[in-house]
Amino acid sequence: MATFTLLITDSPQAALAFAEAALAQGHRLTSVFFYGEAVRAANALIPAVGDEPHIGHQWRDFAKAQGLELAVCVAAAERRGILDEEQAQAHDLACAMAAPFRQAGLGELVTASAQSNRTVQW
Amino acid sequence: MSTLHIIANRQAFARAQELMEGCDAVLFQGDGCYQALDALPSLPCYWVAADARARALGSRCPEAVTAIDWPKVVALTLEYDKTVTW
Numbered sequence: 001m002a003t004f005t006l007l008i009t010d011s012p013q014a015a016l017a018f019a020e021a022a023l024a025q026g027h028r029l030t031s032v033f034f035y036g037e038a039v040r041a042a043n044a045l046i047p048a049v050g051d052e053p054h055i056g057h058q059w060r061d062f063a064k065a066q067g068l069e070l071a072v073c074v075a076a077a078e079r080r081g082i083l084d085e086e087q088a089q090a091h092d093l094a095c096a097m098a099a100p101f102r103q104a105g106l107g108e109l110v111t112a113s114a115q116s117n118r119t120v121q122w
Numbered sequence: 123m124s125t126l127h128i129i130a131n132r133q134a135f136a137r138a139q140e141l142m143e144g145c146d147a148v149l150f151q152g153d154g155c156y157q158a159l160d161a162l163p164s165l166p167c168y169w170v171a172a173d174a175r176a177r178a179l180g181s182r183c184p185e186a187v188t189a190i191d192w193p194k195v196v197a198l199t200l201e202y203d204k205t206v207t208w
Contacts, residue, residue: 002200011130011152017172021192118199121207122130 005031005116007109008038012055015122016062023066031112032063033071033104042072042101043082045094063100071104071112072097126202129154134208139163147202149195150187154208155179162186170195 004022006029008015015038019029034042041056048054063070077097078087084103088095097103113119124145127138135157142148142163150158150169155177158169162184171189174180183189190198199205 004199014130014151014170014173017192018195022196025193025196027196118205120199120205121128 002117005112005119007121009036012041030116035073039076074103123203126205128207138208
């Protein structure tokens with residue numbers, strides 16, 4: 001069994017396919033870290049449109065089923081207006097991030113990467 | 123140290139080729155699958171079959187490219203010492 005850290009910057013869909021396959025093989029995810037444009041997947045204020053896949057909902061459902069937390073770079077999220085409840089109150093803006101997504105710093109990514117057999121970016 | 127180069131977009135392949143070494147391999151994923159239709163290095167080359175099919179490339183798999191599924195992608199990331207996504 002191996003441990004993976006997933007750094008998601010561009011392709012949350014590919015990362016999800018990889019995560020599903022890795023867990024199905026008995027591997028473990030040390031961390032799932034959303035960074036850059038990929039933090040948009042954490043935006044709870046984007047509704048599902050028609051029958052189109054909603055990658056944020058897909059990650060949310062997968063994480064809940066697997067008991068995972070989804071780390072989201074706090075700076076990248078703030079720049080895009082994706083605030084958690086505490087930040088939203090502080091700025092008097094709407095909360096756009098809910099569990100299993102949560103804010104995290106890059107230090108957490110570094111730690112997780114050091115504790116994993118592989119870090120793979122998607 | 124061997125590297126699995128993950129080519130994930132249309133522009134990445136040319137840049138990645140400059141840093142590929144003999145013990146490396148190449149995985150074409152997403153829009154990177156289009157790059158597999160160009161001249162390929164003499165390294166093991168793979169593409170994600172589902173991504174290629176989604177781009178109507180499934181029937182155009184080059185001889186030098188092996189079509190694989192996601193479980194095989196996971197295995198590849200463990201087979202090589204590290205991965206670099208371009």
